[in-house]
Amino acid sequence: MKVPVIALILSLTALNAPAQTDIPKLSLQQVAPGIYVHQGVHELPDSHNRGEIANIGFIVGQRCVAVIDTGGSPEQGHALRSAIESITTTPICYVINTHVHPDHIYGNIAFKQPGVSFIGHHKLAEAMAMRAPFYQEKAERDLGFSLKIENFVPPDHSVRDTLVLELGARTLLLRAHKTSHTDNDLSIYDAQTKTLWLADLLFMGHLPVVDGSLNGWLATIEQLKTIDAKLAIPGHGPVSADWPGALEPEERYLKTLQSEIRAFIKDDKTMEDAMENVDLSVRDDWQLFDEFHKRNISTAFAELEWEDD
Amino acid sequence: MKQLIALNKGLWLALAYLLAVTGSAFAAGEEEAAWNGGLRQKFFGDRAIEEGNQIIELTAPYRAEDPALVPIQINSKIPQTKDRYIKTVTLIIDNNPVPFSANFHFTPESGKADLAMRVRVNAYTHIRAIAETNDGKLHMNKVFVKASGGCSAPIGTDLEAAMARMGKMKFKLDNEKAALQQPNLAQLLISHPNITGLQMDQLTRMIKPAHFVEELKVSFNDKPVLTAQTDIAISADPNFRFYFVPETAGELKAEIRDNKGNQFSATQTVTP
Numbered sequence: 001m002k003v004p005v006i007a008l009i010l011s012l013t014a015l016n017a018p019a020q021t022d023i024p025k026l027s028l029q030q031v032a033p034g035i036y037v038h039q040g041v042h043e044l045p046d047s048h049n050r051g052e053i054a055n056i057g058f059i060v061g062q063r064c065v066a067v068i069d070t071g072g073s074p075e076q077g078h079a080l081r082s083a084i085e086s087i088t089t090t091p092i093c094y095v096i097n098t099h100v101h102p103d104h105i106y107g108n109i110a111f112k113q114p115g116v117s118f119i120g121h122h123k124l125a126e127a128m129a130m131r132a133p134f135y136q137e138k139a140e141r142d143l144g145f146s147l148k149i150e151n152f153v154p155p156d157h158s159v160r161d162t163l164v165l166e167l168g169a170r171t172l173l174l175r176a177h178k179t180s181h182t183d184n185d186l187s188i189y190d191a192q193t194k195t196l197w198l199a200d201l202l203f204m205g206h207l208p209v210v211d212g213s214l215n216g217w218l219a220t221i222e223q224l225k226t227i228d229a230k231l232a233i234p235g236h237g238p239v240s241a242d243w244p245g246a247l248e249p250e251e252r253y254l255k256t257l258q259s260e261i262r263a264f265i266k267d268d269k270t271m272e273d274a275m276e277n278v279d280l281s282v283r284d285d286w287q288l289f290d291e292f293h294k295r296n297i298s299t300a301f302a303e304l305e306w307e308d309d
Numbered sequence: 310m311k312q313l314i315a316l317n318k319g320l321w322l323a324l325a326y327l328l329a330v331t332g333s334a335f336a337a338g339e340e341e342a343a344w345n346g347g348l349r350q351k352f353f354g355d356r357a358i359e360e361g362n363q364i365i366e367l368t369a370p371y372r373a374e375d376p377a378l379v380p381i382q383i384n385s386k387i388p389q390t391k392d393r394y395i396k397t398v399t400l401i402i403d404n405n406p407v408p409f410s411a412n413f414h415f416t417p418e419s420g421k422a423d424l425a426m427r428v429r430v431n432a433y434t435h436i437r438a439i440a441e442t443n444d445g446k447l448h449m450n451k452v453f454v455k456a457s458g459g460c461s462a463p464i465g466t467d468l469e470a471a472m473a474r475m476g477k478m479k480f481k482l483d484n485e486k487a488a489l490q491q492p493n494l495a496q497l498l499i500s501h502p503n504i505t506g507l508q509m510d511q512l513t514r515m516i517k518p519a520h521f522v523e524e525l526k527v528s529f530n531d532k533p534v535l536t537a538q539t540d541i542a543i544s545a546d547p548n549f550r551f552y553f554v555p556e557t558a559g560e561l562k563a564e565i566r567d568n569k570g571n572q573f574s575a576t577q578t579v580t581p
Contacts, residue, residue, distance in 0.1 A: 134461045272380045295374040
């Protein structure tokens with residue numbers, strides 16, 4: 001499969017944290033003026049990478065900095081914060097959580113202080129509350145650190161439809177999406193540079209993971225395509241200047257899942273059958289395929305067997 | 310050179326095998342702890358339980374892809390006849406917060422005491438199917454499954470949609486035309502969030518109360534085919550596959566009741 005990806009690197013400077021020994025350094029790229037991204041790795045979260053696998057970063061305006069996702073561990077949150085402080089003296093006003101997954105929110109605590117507003121989808125607070133005990137257990141077991149309930153900082157402002165954030169000579173448009181990757185996905189659009197920060201609504205290289213709704217995600221992709229963007233920032237994988245082309249591999253995978261599972265259901269085949277046989281041909285096109293493909297099938301199967309009701 | 314590699318490979322395999330064997334021997338005590346430490350006694354007292362796969366066989370994935378949605382199958386090895394049949398199958402998941410998962414009652418008219426469903430698995434655990442034959446004997450088959458968090462896992466992300474659809478049921482028959490006097494495979498899909506009550510909301514200090522299907526009755530022309538008591542280990546939107554034997558054309562009927570007293574039913578016309 002040809003993946004038309006142009007990793008756009010306007011400036012590849014590893015910007016290091018100040019010389020504090022206890023805070024690890026975080027590599028960042030300025031992918032557009034004032035937009036900085038740390039690119040994660042395509043790995044399962046574990047005690048070695050401490051769950052620090054997602055793309056995270058921030059956008060700098062004249063008056064305010066908006067952090068977009070805070071990382072997979074409290075330490076990564078602190079590393080991001082110290083990196084921001086080494087790059088700009090502009091204060092951090094907002095922390096935007098694109099969705100509830102641990103690799104995007106476990107750094108939240110590093111930014112919790114007066115003057116910083118947390119922003120998320122209107123279903124994010126509930127998702128955090130419902131998942132916290134499960135996620136705490138998982139962090140302890142798989143990531144090698146324990147999390148207090150305070151680590152899940154719920155949003156101070158929730159987005160039901162859209163929200164405009166003024167950063168000073170820079171306007172961000174936040175969109176709350178219908179159930180897609182999760183039921184609390186938020187995307188961020190920077191009008192000045194036409195950069196669309198999609199987080200996990202866009203997977204590049206890393207197999208897309210369905211933890212919401214397959215049909216919903218495909219509908220969201222249709223809407224996203226109409227956005228006039230020049231640069232797309234995925235939640236996993238390289239930043240891409242190919243828009244809306246960057247969505248193609250993900251869309252193709254999800255559409256194939258949808259059509260093949262529908263055929264299995266129509267033929268009265270079982271979930272077990274589907275998990276063994278659906279669409280294995282694209283295995284080599286994706287990383288972490290074996291880790292997530294079967295799970296995607298079971299999630300999608302359970303959704304699609306009720307789609308006509 | 311090639312031979313040397315082959316030999317080496319054989320050696321490694323042997324070593325790996327040895328490790329696996331001794332490893333599982335060490336772990337065996339722990340794996341049986343919940344069962345021997347009270348579950349067995351609680352559900353079956355001092356009755357003898359024969360272990361093996363001569364009467365029923367349980368199939369489950371060794372590693373669960375989604376712990377809240379683990380497909381399992383129970384296959385019977387004897388036909389259901391008037392003289393000899395499986396009366397009850399009890400499903401127990403040792404290390405779940407509620408180990409009792411379900412109890413299925415069959416009759417000779419069930420045709421085959423086969424079952425398939427999806428369950429929640431909360432920890433590395435044995436899943437056990439214990440069949441009681443009509444002579445009162447108990448037969449157990451078990452499978453070890455690696456999964457975690459299935460019961461505390463978040464409720465399916467679209468709880469609103471699930472609640473709106475609650476109580477909808479549909480049958481799917483394996484063949485459009487039923488084969489008379491023979492076991493026919495049927496699938497029953499039940500839309501119900503089956504909330505475990507373990508999905509604690511720590512931010513508001515509230516617990517979503519358990520809300521799950523407790524009883525299921527399937528009949529054909531008013532004769533029972535399958536009756537079950539079910540608990541929170543059954544996945545959201547319960548899905549059961551089972552057999553029934555139509556003597557003539559007729560109506561397959563499912564009735565469910567949840568722990569809040571809600572009752573739902575659905576029927577399916579069966580034609581040869």
